[in-house]
Amino acid sequence: MRLGQGKGRRALRTVFQAIVALVFLFPFYWAMVLSVAPKSHVFTLPPDLLPGWDFHPWVQVFQAAPWGLYFLHSVIITGSTIILVLITGACAGYALSLPTFRGREIVFGIFLAALMVPPEAILIPDYVVAYHLHILNSLRGQVLPFAVNVFAIFIFRQFFKTLPSELWDAAQLDGASWWRYLWNLALPLAKPAVATVSLLTFSSQWSQFQWPLIITQGQSARPVEVALSYFQGFDGTHWRELAAASILTLTPIVMVFLLTQRYFVVSVAGRVDDRESSAPMTPLNR
Amino acid sequence: MQENLQTPWEKSRPLAPPLSAARTLRRTTKAVSGWLLVLPALAILTLFTYGPALLVVAMSFYHWSLGGFQDSQWVGALHYQELLNPISGFLESLSVTFYYVGIMVPMTIALGLGIAWLFRGAAHKPTPWLTFTRAAVFLPYITPAIATSIIWVFIFNPQFGLANAALRFFHIPALGWLVSSTWALPAVMINNLWHNLGFTVVLFLAGLSNIPGEAVEAAWLDGAGGWQTFRYVVLPYLSPVTLMVVILTTIQAMQAFGSIYAMTGGQFGGGGGPLNSTTTTAIYLYKSAFIFFHYGYGAAVSVVLFALLLLMTIVQKQVGERYTTYQ
Structure with a gap:
């Protein structure tokens, strides 16, 4: 693209880019500053952008609540959801890519219909279902409703369709069943699809809030996000501790993002060209 | 094959x-x-x-009890009549939602497109600087809304917050933000714009990288200026992405929950204040069912929300298809 060339314009563009990036990063910086600011510096006017160091709030946060337990819950919930989404997604996606599967058009349509149902609209009946399954206030209850992701199915289907048919023919000549073909040949090749689905599931599950808020009472199954919200309720006036707790919650997902950044962005944008499902996988529903 | x-x-x-x-x-x-x-x-x-x-x-047709149908009482269309009654506050929540969506969608498109245009570059090999700055814009999108909304609560604090400090710097009178029924919703909007724009930017960037270089160059050679090239070459190419952004932003905006909950004191009665000024339909639905335990009534709210989302998506698709240019 030739637009906006010339040294002056390019420099101007870089300056604007820097400003925009700073605006987006600033709240994170501000939270970090608040969490380590000496108490006297929090409520000053104008705000002090570079106060001193005081790690007392961090100690306080860890004393105030069993964060280790909450993190463990979040990790178990996120990890098992990823595994289940991968299994259900790979199996269903593989079936939908099979030319010998009669009725795959119908099943595809049924899956597509699930996308038309906004999660918000079925919140209450989902709660009723969870109540009757006796999975309220449990970790299972935070995994099962998210164990299938239609977008994951579509991603796997799209991937398996790109595998050359000769691969399947050769496998059949060698006497392999469809199951062995899937397990030994197709899945190892599907690593990019597995990575995409894992990343998007991780980010959506780690950010899950409304559902766990509704179905958990007490500490026994509470994930980090809900714990943070309660902490805000009890300690809303303790800015420094609250800022430290927020950073604590943000850290895992931010780390994962920084490590896989390139891939992450591609995963989100990747669905743009696919007219069939017409929407990108929105990793977050909140 | x-x-x-x-x-x-x-x-x-x-x-x-x-x-x-x-x-x-x-x-x-x-x-x-x-x-x-x-x-x-x-x-x-x-x-x-x-x-x-x-x-x-x-x-939605029952006075629902968690025990199931046998414990619940059939009330016919009663809940739907209540929805239409202004006292129930449902219509007010709808107007709050439409106000919210009506501002969020155009803002998201304008800012998203603008930022994407600013960060455009070679699609497959962006420079380290571009990679870094794009990542900065995208970062908020993957963070849990609860955690970042708490930071925005600090920023919008009327006495010690940065927002008012910035206003004072420009000699603009300070605002009440989250304690004002006029400015609470705009504060939520700013938070959510910041949080979700990265997603839109990524979509627009993908759209921009799909534009063949020859098309732009041809316009350039024909003597089109920067604005003309943007208006008559780039925008038509981007129309499918824009349609998608409109639909996704609408859906996202109508379902916003965590951010409003955290910013308006959800822990104390479900949020949505002050004076219901931030009670969107999503918050209203949550409060009906899980603060006041009117499951049947909440179900009726859900049905209306469901129908509304479906209708809006269909209408946007229909209208959009007419103005969308596919290659």
Whole structure:
């Protein structure tokens, strides 16, 4: 693209880019500053952008609540959801890519219909279902409703369709069943699809809030996000501790993002060209 | 490509000799295996999506008790009559939602497109600087809304917050933000714009990188200026992405919950204040069912929300298709 060339314009563009990036990063910086600011510096006017160091709030946060337990819950919930989404997604996606599967058009349509149902609209009946399954206030209850992701199915289907048919023919000549073909040949090749689905599931599950808020009472199954919200309720006036707790919650997902950044962005944008499902996988529903 | 996978005997079945037992077995496995593979996904979706989508309609006609249908009382269309009654606050929540969506959608498109245009560059090999700055813009999108909304609560604090400090710097009178029924919703909007823009920017960047360089160059050679090239070459190419952004932003905005909850004191009665000024339909729905425990009434709210989202998506698609240029 030739637009906006010339040294002056390019420099101007870089300056604007820097400003925009700073605006987006600033709240994170501000939270970090608040969490380590000496108490006297929090409520000053104008705000002090570079106060001193005081790690007392961090100690306080860890004393105030069993964060280790909450993190463990979040990790178990996120990890098992990823595994289940991968299994259900790979199996269903593989079936939908099979030319010998009669009725795959119908099943595809049924899956597509699930996308038309906004999660918000079925919140209450989902709660009723969870109540009757006796999975309220449990970790299972935070995994099962998210164990299938239609977008994951579509991603796997799209991937398996790109595998050359000769691969399947050769496998059949060698006497392999469809199951062995899937397990030994197709899945190892599907690593990019597995990575995409894992990343998007991780980010959506780690950010899950409304559902766990509704179905958990007490500490026994509470994930980090809900714990943070309660902490805000009890300690809303303790800015420094609250800022430290927020950073604590943000850290895992931010780390994962920084490590896989390139891939992450591609995963989100990747669905743009696919007219069939017409929407990108929105990793977050909140 | 897939057709040659069909084994010959499938095509010429009527004339073929009777199948051997082994072949019959294999054929049956093949036919059944597909269904077996989709079964887990279909079962879970039935339990948590298809079933509830039907159940919510049924529930809306009952004074619902958690025990189930036998414990619940049929009330007919009563809940829907209550929805229309101004005292219930539902219509007010709808107008808050439309106000919110009506501002969020155009803002998201304008800012998203603007920022994407600012960060455009070679699609497959962006410079480290571009990679870094784009990542900065995208970062908020993947963070949990609860955690970042708490930071925005600090920023919008009327006495010690940065927002008012910035206003004072420009000699603009300070605002109440989250304690003002006029400015609470704009504060939520700013938070959510910051949080979700990265997603839109990524979509627009993908759209921009799909524009063939020759098209832009041709316009350039024909003497089109920067604005003309943008208006007559770039924008038409971006129309499918824009349509998608409109639909996704609408859906996202109508379902915003965590950020409003955290910014308006959800821990104390479900949020949505002050004076219901941030009670969107999503918050209203949550409060009806899980603060006041009117499950049946909440179900009626859900049905209306469901219908509304469906209707808006269809209308936007229909209108959008007319103005969308596909390559």
